[in-house]
Amino acid sequence: MSNLLEIRDLVTSFDTDTGWVRAVDGVSFSVDRGKTVGLVGESGCGKTVTAMSIIDLLPKPSGDILEGKVLFKNRDLRQISPREMRRVRGGEIGVIFQEPMAALNPVHRIGKQLIEILKLHQEISKKDALKKAVELLDAVGIPAPEKRLSNYPHQLSGGMRQRVMIAIALACEPDLLIADEPTTALDVTVQAQILDLIASMQKKLGMAVLMITHDLGVIAQNCDEVVVMYAGRIVERAPVKELFARPLHAYTKGLLASIPQIDSVRKTQLNTIPGQVAAIQDFVTGCRFCQRMERIDSSLSRQRPEYREVSPDHWVETCPQCYQG
């Protein structure tokens, strides 16, 4: 199998005032080598928690994985020691966060932060690390990289900071890059630059990308496969062209229909999904999209709908009302 990352029946839970709640409730998908998988859904659907579960950055002990396997290169990341995990994270798996200002250390210079990660993961002299840091900043398109090394994060623009984040994530040439809303805080023009940069680095290093976003436009233009999450579960998963041409779950259809298109007729009512994602403690066992659509009384939707492969590579949660084949 060419699976680089395989997640099986992942359940991640948080301790709250109302008891343990399942933010991620039985999620399975895989990422192949060199491919880009998009993870899409509204806020509160468990996208980021899924990513944090993979790289073991959950706020333990109040948040933890309860069940399931996270297989990376056929090794269960839940079984390895924290020390080994630190080697994987930042080494074999690079991470980009949504808000680079929060992820970069504001009191250290860019250069120091880059050298830190290089020295942590590789046997490398300070001089060589410095040279490598300049190369990395150059590779991500930062002009005058030698000068930028001595800048602090606040001296850079949002787009530049995100480039630095990418440089740090790619420093050890990872096999998998997890990008959590990498362009959400950026302007469209800068977003296009950053997405292009990620794509070109991906080609160069042959790495796989797990792209987390709520923007279906970003998904359509950058991903090979799409995983649609709703309320802690995967409701649909398919290759990108298949998903956009033949969405089968009512939630996916609703999401696609509610984006204003550039060529839609102006000032007409948009399609929308009524209501909102339920709070985690209110999640039901049955179909959660039925819950949102207030169809919950139906006796059919009391138990969890089966998630199955309805056509090659096309997986859907087959709730009798939401699965519209």
Next chain:
Amino acid sequence: MMKETNTLLQVEDLRMHFPVRGGVMMKQIGAVKAVDGVSFHIQSGETLGLVGESGCGKSTLGKAVVRLLNPTEGKVSFKGTEITRMSQWRLRKLRQDFQMVFQDPAESLDARMSVGDLVAEPLVIQKMGARKFRREKVAELLDRVGLPKNAAQKFPFEFSGGQRQRIGIARALAVNPDLLILDEPVSALDVSIQSQVMNLLLDLQQEFSMAYLFIAHDLAVVKHMSDRIAVMYLGKIVEMAPADEIYQNPQHAYTKALLSAIPVPDPTVSRERVILEGDVPSPINPPEGCAFGHRVGHVDYPQSIGIELPFVEVSPGHWVQKCPCCVA
């Protein structure tokens, strides 16, 4: 300039400069030219969309128009009355005709006031109606924006982002304004919630025949909401045209670049993208001549230095800032 009779808002050569101070004596050593010579008008019942990257001066322009900021130069007239130099006291009375909705309802709503008090506050300020009238009006408004009846007793933190934006809208509607300045009203919302709020805004506009100044950075959203669109770059409007026209026939290189950068939600479409280098330059010392030609390093950029860049009408209602490098 001939004024059309139903012009609601007229903005002429508006400038908003913020002083930059430095040195021991804190003398003014420069200025951030956030808005630098902007003119436009809005007719009653119409939506003007305002787009541009962050830092181009969109929000500052919105605030200067309603005088949450005092403009440095230029003229803003509302229903034919100039408000640029009007006293705060007189302005307060007029403010019931133009209201503002902010991007982040979590920050613009006072967390310690109940939703009922928040929505009633503009009525109190404008001294409209007695307590009973206000209570009825609040119930009516909350219902109109799609919030539950018991919302009036609750506090902002008990609501989701989309619902809080509805509270912000209800508050702005309380005094029956003719113009709403909407500063990124849907940017912080998820797509399905975004479309709910956009539908609400479209409905309300029809029902109360309000005009909107709709500020946003998402071009697909702006196009959907607007009758006309103004594209702003570094404190200036570089292109302004009817919404369909600007998408079908963009003239300025910046507009074209913005349009091509929108990710299209269709995997079968592969377009040639104009990837813009760099960010919006600093408005403290903006480059001479055409600021966009400078950013992309256009070969003809030097020709734009030192000459006046006129804002000309290339076809009916389609205005563009002419320059040697960015407009063919």
